[in-house]
Amino acid sequence: MSMRAPRGTADILPNEVKRWQYVESILKDICDRFNYDEIRTPLFEHTEVFQRGVGDSTDIVQKEMYTFEDRGGRSLTLRPEGTATVVRAFVENKLYGSPIQPVKLFYFMQLFRYERPQQGRMRQLNQFGVEVLGSADPSVDAEVIALAMTCYKELGLSSLKLVLNSLGDKESRQNHRKALVEHFSPYKDELCSDCQKRLNQNPLRILDCKTDRDHPAMKTAPSILDYLNEYSEQYFNQVKAYLDMMEIPYVIDQNLVRGLDYYNHTAFEIMSEAEGFGAITTLAGGGRYNGLTEELGGPNTPGIGFAMGLERLLMAIDAENIKLPIDSSVDCFFIAVGETAEKQASQLVHKLRVNGIQVDKDYQGRKMKAQFKAADRLKAKYVIILGDNELEDDIVNVKNMKTGDQTEVPLTDLVKTMQAELLGGSQNE
RNA sequence: GCGGUCGUGGCGAAGCGGUCAACGCACCGGAUUGUGGCUCCGGCAUUCGUGGGUUCGAUUCCCACCGGUCGCCCCA
Numbered sequence A: 001m002s003m004r005a006p007r008g009t010a011d012i013l014p015n016e017v018k019r020w021q022y023v024e025s026i027l028k029d030i031c032d033r034f035n036y037d038e039i040r041t042p043l044f045e046h047t048e049v050f051q052r053g054v055g056d057s058t059d060i061v062q063k064e065m066y067t068f069e070d071r072g073g074r075s076l077t078l079r080p081e082g083t084a085t086v087v088r089a090f091v092e093n094k095l096y097g098s099p100i101q102p103v104k105l106f107y108f109m110q111l112f113r114y115e116r117p118q119q120g121r122m123r124q125l126n127q128f129g130v131e132v133l134g135s136a137d138p139s140v141d142a143e144v145i146a147l148a149m150t151c152y153k154e155l156g157l158s159s160l161k162l163v164l165n166s167l168g169d170k171e172s173r174q175n176h177r178k179a180l181v182e183h184f185s186p187y188k189d190e191l192c193s194d195c196q197k198r199l200n201q202n203p204l205r206i207l208d209c210k211t212d213r214d215h216p217a218m219k220t221a222p223s224i225l226d227y228l229n230e231y232s233e234q235y236f237n238q239v240k241a242y243l244d245m246m247e248i249p250y251v252i253d254q255n256l257v258r259g260l261d262y263y264n265h266t267a268f269e270i271m272s273e274a275e276g277f278g279a280i281t282t283l284a285g286g287g288r289y290n291g292l293t294e295e296l297g298g299p300n301t302p303g304i305g306f307a308m309g310l311e312r313l314l315m316a317i318d319a320e321n322i323k324l325p326i327d328s329s330v331d332c333f334f335i336a337v338g339e340t341a342e343k344q345a346s347q348l349v350h351k352l353r354v355n356g357i358q359v360d361k362d363y364q365g366r367k368m369k370a371q372f373k374a375a376d377r378l379k380a381k382y383v384i385i386l387g388d389n390e391l392e393d394d395i396v397n398v399k400n401m402k403t404g405d406q407t408e409v410p411l412t413d414l415v416k417t418m419q420a421e422l423l424g425g426s427q428n429e
Numbered sequence B: 001g002c003g004g005u006c007g008u009g010g011c012g013a014a015g016c017g018g019u020c021a022a023c024g025c026a027c028c029g030g031a032u033u034g035u036g037g038c039u040c041c042g043g044c045a046u047u048c049g050u051g052g053g054u055u056c057g058a059u060u061c062c063c064a065c066c067g068g069u070c071g072c073c074c075c076a
Helices: A014-034 A047-054 A059-063 A083-092 A138-154 A170-190 A193-201 A203-208 A230-245 A310-319 A339-354 A368-377 A388-393 A411-428
Strands: A044-046 A066-069 A075-078 A103-112 A124-133 A160-166 A264-272 A282-288 A303-309 A332-336 A359-361 A382-386 A395-400 A406-410
Touching (some): A014 A124, A014 A310, A044 A047, A044 A083, A047 A083, A083 A303, A124 A138, A138 A160, A138 A310, A160 A230, A170 A193, A170 A203, A193 A203, A264 A310, A332 A339, A339 A382, A339 A388, A339 A411, A368 A382, A395 A411
Parallel strands (some): A332 A359, A332 A382
Antiparallel strands (some): A103 A124, A124 A303, A160 A264, A264 A282, A382 A395, A395 A406
């Protein structure tokens, strides 16, 4: 096959789409209760938005962006990440001037990253995320985390781990950075090549390295938590206190460093602990990014958010064997036999449809038996039969597929009868 | 970007140099000329991922590429 979807992309077929729609409806409903409003931003941005917003030293910017030049010579990039585009929109549209503060936003986005695909990692991926701009109150941090956890909980997931850390403010980070460089410099030659680079660029990320995880210097490395200044420490304590009050369990991981440059203070990750989930266990990640608005040309506005991968969310639902309540049945299947009946069927089917009843029919002039099979396949609740016998008496036979009961219904009463049947049927179930 | 593994009909899966290919499921038709989920019979691969090569001959051997999958890096 030569015409294939590009590597790392996937078609989501109707059956699967039903699951997505269900999940999306739950997430939207939660956002509604938390009073977050949806924002939609362009699929691509000026490349600079991500270079400045996400950070030049990050893997995303260095090797994962789909960047292209348009016919006007502009460098554009398919968004690899949500926060930078949302913050750009926040600044550009001066939402910092909105009378309602903070600004609480959610989004569903398709993102693009040039990576080697594997399960739970696609080149085109879907994320649901949330951003709150305009408040530096620790209760907001806790609320955002609570929102994320609520999403998983209401979808029935339970094998989850919330990992929490604080990266501190600028001053704390600088002090910690200095300590890290001093600590690791003597061992530079023993560290992996990535970490040798990180030592200069972003020593914090050495802590997150899997290659050097067992190096003795790791254990004794200075923890950011020991370098938090008073404000940062208090802030972190308050976030934890709010989570405790909401009874949201978490574990502290001093080595949790998020991959993007813009994070400070609260950083968190939600992982799946379900058996057989695969190597990639991160379901969602987020944190605070005070200062990012300035980086993108706006006034200094505090912000915090998270994003969760929807592909991974669906995977986790499967891994925990959760059956989503998806109704794939059709209410009625109309069976017509004979030319006259088939012609009249189209008319009756349309009449039922415009009166709010879900109906499907055969389109291939098949025999009654085959039409019944089709009705079964569609899990039809009722079959409506119109043939020569019925035509003579101006009636139709309505068969309840579950009970097998069949009754004659005058054509003039069909809509009314079906409305009554279907209403009654749903009440019983 | 690196490494392992795999690529046969709509799906699952045999064949592993020599009649262009078992079997199962699904689907279509018939037995049963107006009633489904059972049974029986029949039908259903003119590119065996793509392109080269070896050979008298390749789905079967070799190479490259493409793709899936698992892992590494990193992340959602």
